[in-house]
Amino acid sequence: MTISADHTARDATSTGEAGAVQHEDALTEAVKKFGITAEDYMLPARYQIQMVDPDGRLKPDAEQGTEPGHEYPLPGDEELLAAYEQLVVGRRVNDQNSALVRQGRMAVYPSSHGQEACQVAAALCLSDGDWMFPTYRDAVAVMTRGVDPVQVMTIFRGDWHGGFDPLKHHVGIQCTPLTTQLLHAVGVAHAAKLRGEDTVVLAMCGDGATSEGDFHEALNFAAVFHLPVIFFVQNNKYAISVPLAHQSVAPSLAHKAVGYGMAGERVDGNDVVALLAVLDRAVKLAREGSGPLLVEANTYRMQAHTNADDDTRYRESAEVAEWRAKDPVNRMRTYLTDRGLLDSAGEARIAEKAEAVAAQLREGLSEDVPVDPQELFRHVFARQTPQLKEQSALLADELARDAAASSQEAAK
Amino acid sequence: MSPTVTTSSEANGNVSAATARAAASAAATAEAAGPQPVTMAKALNTALVDAMSADSSVLVFGEDVGTLGGVFRITDGLTKTFGEQRCFDTPLAESGIVGMAVGMAINGMRPVVEMQFDAFAYPAFEQIVSHVAKMHNRTRGAVKLPMVIRVPYGGGIGGVEHHCDSSESYYAHTAGLKVYTPATVADGYRMLREAIDSDDPVMFMEPKKLYWSKDLVDLSSLRASYEEGTTAGLASEGRAAVARPGTDATLIAYGPSVPTALAAAEAAALEGRSLEVIDVRTLVPFDDVTVCESVRKTGRAVVIAEAHGFASVSSEIVARVQERCFHHLAAPIRRVTGFDIPYPAPKLEKYYLPGVDRILDAVDDLQWED
Numbered sequence: 001m002t003i004s005a006d007h008t009a010r011d012a013t014s015t016g017e018a019g020a021v022q023h024e025d026a027l028t029e030a031v032k033k034f035g036i037t038a039e040d041y042m043l044p045a046r047y048q049i050q051m052v053d054p055d056g057r058l059k060p061d062a063e064q065g066t067e068p069g070h071e072y073p074l075p076g077d078e079e080l081l082a083a084y085e086q087l088v089v090g091r092r093v094n095d096q097n098s099a100l101v102r103q104g105r106m107a108v109y110p111s112s113h114g115q116e117a118c119q120v121a122a123a124l125c126l127s128d129g130d131w132m133f134p135t136y137r138d139a140v141a142v143m144t145r146g147v148d149p150v151q152v153m154t155i156f157r158g159d160w161h162g163g164f165d166p167l168k169h170h171v172g173i174q175c176t177p178l179t180t181q182l183l184h185a186v187g188v189a190h191a192a193k194l195r196g197e198d199t200v201v202l203a204m205c206g207d208g209a210t211s212e213g214d215f216h217e218a219l220n221f222a223a224v225f226h227l228p229v230i231f232f233v234q235n236n237k238y239a240i241s242v243p244l245a246h247q248s249v250a251p252s253l254a255h256k257a258v259g260y261g262m263a264g265e266r267v268d269g270n271d272v273v274a275l276l277a278v279l280d281r282a283v284k285l286a287r288e289g290s291g292p293l294l295v296e297a298n299t300y301r302m303q304a305h306t307n308a309d310d311d312t313r314y315r316e317s318a319e320v321a322e323w324r325a326k327d328p329v330n331r332m333r334t335y336l337t338d339r340g341l342l343d344s345a346g347e348a349r350i351a352e353k354a355e356a357v358a359a360q361l362r363e364g365l366s367e368d369v370p371v372d373p374q375e376l377f378r379h380v381f382a383r384q385t386p387q388l389k390e391q392s393a394l395l396a397d398e399l400a401r402d403a404a405a406s407s408q409e410a411a412k
Numbered sequence: 413m414s415p416t417v418t419t420s421s422e423a424n425g426n427v428s429a430a431t432a433r434a435a436a437s438a439a440a441t442a443e444a445a446g447p448q449p450v451t452m453a454k455a456l457n458t459a460l461v462d463a464m465s466a467d468s469s470v471l472v473f474g475e476d477v478g479t480l481g482g483v484f485r486i487t488d489g490l491t492k493t494f495g496e497q498r499c500f501d502t503p504l505a506e507s508g509i510v511g512m513a514v515g516m517a518i519n520g521m522r523p524v525v526e527m528q529f530d531a532f533a534y535p536a537f538e539q540i541v542s543h544v545a546k547m548h549n550r551t552r553g554a555v556k557l558p559m560v561i562r563v564p565y566g567g568g569i570g571g572v573e574h575h576c577d578s579s580e581s582y583y584a585h586t587a588g589l590k591v592y593t594p595a596t597v598a599d600g601y602r603m604l605r606e607a608i609d610s611d612d613p614v615m616f617m618e619p620k621k622l623y624w625s626k627d628l629v630d631l632s633s634l635r636a637s638y639e640e641g642t643t644a645g646l647a648s649e650g651r652a653a654v655a656r657p658g659t660d661a662t663l664i665a666y667g668p669s670v671p672t673a674l675a676a677a678e679a680a681a682l683e684g685r686s687l688e689v690i691d692v693r694t695l696v697p698f699d700d701v702t703v704c705e706s707v708r709k710t711g712r713a714v715v716i717a718e719a720h721g722f723a724s725v726s727s728e729i730v731a732r733v734q735e736r737c738f739h740h741l742a743a744p745i746r747r748v749t750g751f752d753i754p755y756p757a758p759k760l761e762k763y764y765l766p767g768v769d770r771i772l773d774a775v776d777d778l779q780w781e782d
């Protein structure tokens with residue numbers, strides 16, 4: 001495959017001002033496409049995009065927060081029904097996993113309870129060839145993308161650091177060092193672009209993580225190299241105990257986009273309809289070559305950071321209650337039922353599916369998977385070193401002697 | 413004007429565009445036949461050109477590596493020959509450079525990135541330790557990271573603060589990284605090609621004080637023998653070299669300290685003492701066999717490194733040799749290293765760096781009277 005035409009053209013003419021040339025292109029493109037200034041394209045709309053209100057009612061067009069150049073068509077019914085199904089499954093998975101942690105079947109589980117709309121939309125907006133780079137909190141998004149639930153949970157069960165093949169699913173291993181994965185997303189997009197592929201990459205992080213250096217470096221790299229990366233920030237208002245006000249005093253996290261020369265938008269993160277509308281358009285724009293975008297989802301972490309955290313130490317229960325009324329799953333159920341798209345038979349079918357996934361998790365995680373100590377040495381390098389061979393023999397010998405000793409003990 | 417380039421979707425792809433080949437052979441014809449005085453810088457540059465010609469998934473990026481050709485000129489001409497897609501300048505952000513390289517390696521490329529100086533690689537430390545070193549392991553072997561991080565390192569060039577660190581021990585200590593450091597011009601070529609072809613991530617530590625030192629080498633025959641695979645049995649990884657044979661004691665050195673060790677051996681020979689010099693070449697994996705064979709033969713050893721001695725590669729070498737050669741040792745193993753102080757200012761570095769006299773003093777201390 002040859003490098004895409006715009007690169008070749010610039011090659012012939014430019015002298016190291018590639019970034020500047022691309023930037024100009026992006027500006028003109030935006031102005032042309034939407035008939036607004038580049039600045040108005042990059043700045044988020046004045047209000048967050050919300051299509052279905054917390055009571056499950058479709059908002060009038062004029063009140064959805066859209067503006068010229070920030071217009072979002074309502075997603076199709078089929079997409080919305082599929083999203084609802086995944087919302088219900090996601091909620092069940094979150095609650096099942098939290099229960100498994102309490103029972104000691106898993107070491108830890110950072111729940112996305114309350115953030116399921118973000119999780120589901122992040123996965124559903126992508127095509128098969130696209131990539132996703134999730135964080136520790138995004139297990140539901142990874143499953144929605146089609147990775148086996150038990151494989152996803154391996155990381156939290158404690159028998160390995162990752163349980164699925166990233167290359168097979170086009171999903172990075174869930175990442176803990178905050179925002180480091182955003183740069184991997186940039187690299188995957190860059191490689192794809194050099195090969196002339198139209199891969200879009202969705203890179204996820206939380207509100208607190210936007211303070212990290214790699215967040216800045218990733219956004220800047222994506223913008224300068226004009227890459228199809230969507231930075232998807234789930235603003236759930238807390239970084240463990242620290243509220244957003246201690247991380248940033250920007251008007252919104254979406255406003256950070258303009259500083260890098262990319263478009264930003266904020267969306268109600270508990271409204272899966274608006275999320276799909278905004279992310280679907282972002283994916284389309286990115287795939288068409290408009291460069292990276294930043295989407296901030298305004299949501300809330302309904303539970304403690306993880307099971308090890310006590311959130312009563314730093315927030316009021318009244319605040320949590322306020323957000324309970326904005327629940328993404330209930331809202332969608334009301335909306336679809338009122339529209340006549342969901343009846344009790346449909347509800348029952350979806351509940352059954354959610355229960356089946358929960359059962360799969362209970363079963364998969366109730367077994368103690370036999371671990372192979374020799375595997376410790378197997379994946380450190382593609383080409384093994386003599387030192388690791390020596391150390392693996394040492395451990396094998398130690399285990400053999402242990403086994404011999406305990407069988408002798410048993411014989412006595 | 414750059415030629416059209418193709419890229420391979422396979423990490424191990426061997427797609428070579430005709431134009432890139434032509435560029436490489438043009439470079440080859442510019443080289444006179446037979447052994448010539450060649451600098452380490454030229455050898456490294458040639459290795460990059462040849463690797464990029466051989467495999468179109470090899471990409472070079474970093475700070476000032478494009479138009480300028482790198483502050484040490486190691487990437488000179490690459491953008492011109494291969495185009496801006498394959499050798500390019502990034503924004504100033506080392507974590508960004510390494511993190512993006514991780515993503516590119518995941519997605520079928522072989523990135524070779526340059527850290528401008530040793531101490532300026534530190535912003536990338538988190539990416540290196542948490543991802544470059546661990547990705548293969550975290551993914552249970554599913555993902556390989558065939559990437560090279562080139563780091564000009566060490567002192568002896570009168571450099572100011574933050575430009576002379578010996579940072580190899582940080583990387584050697586990190587499980588999952590391979591750490592190469594060439595000491596000769598021919599190894600500069602061979603080992604860089606090998607690092608680029610490796611499916612493991614390699615920290616490629618380039619002794620910056622040796623960039624302009626020359627050896628007599630024949631680059632085109634080096635290229636031919638590397639590419640024809642005749643050096644397959646002579647791979648550098650995990651193989652130390654006997655840089656100078658000797659019988660009385662072993663000097664174990666790597667990178668910038670190898671020429672110093674050779675000078676010390678030369679001086680010792682004048683005094684009638686025959687010192688063997690071992691060039692470690694790859695710190696990870698370490699060649700226990702060659703090093704220990706030498707020490708068992710001589711019964712005495714001195715380890716030489718510019719880096720601080722405390723908790724360092726040199727301490728590791730002493731520990732390994734002691735564990736394996738204890739009964740062959742006629743004296744405790746000595747170390748000649750940098751002092752445990754921040755790297756000194758230019759006018760003071762001569763007091764810091766291990767030199768011939770300090771090495772010979774250490775050799776004198778090896779209990780010869782017993």
Ligand SMILES: Cc1ncc(C[n+]2csc(CCOP(=O)(O)OP(=O)(O)O)c2C)c(N)n1
Pocket residue numbers: 137176177178205206207208209210236238239240301305
């Ligand atoms: C580099 C780094 N520093 C600190 C931590 C510890 N840590 C884990 S999660 C977290 C809070 C992150 O908050 P946010 O980005 O808002 O994501 P959320 O957990 O709310 O989804 C912290 C500080 C880490 N994982 N990585």
Ligand SMILES: [Mg+2]
Pocket residue numbers: 206207208234235236237238239240
């Ligand atoms: Mg948060």
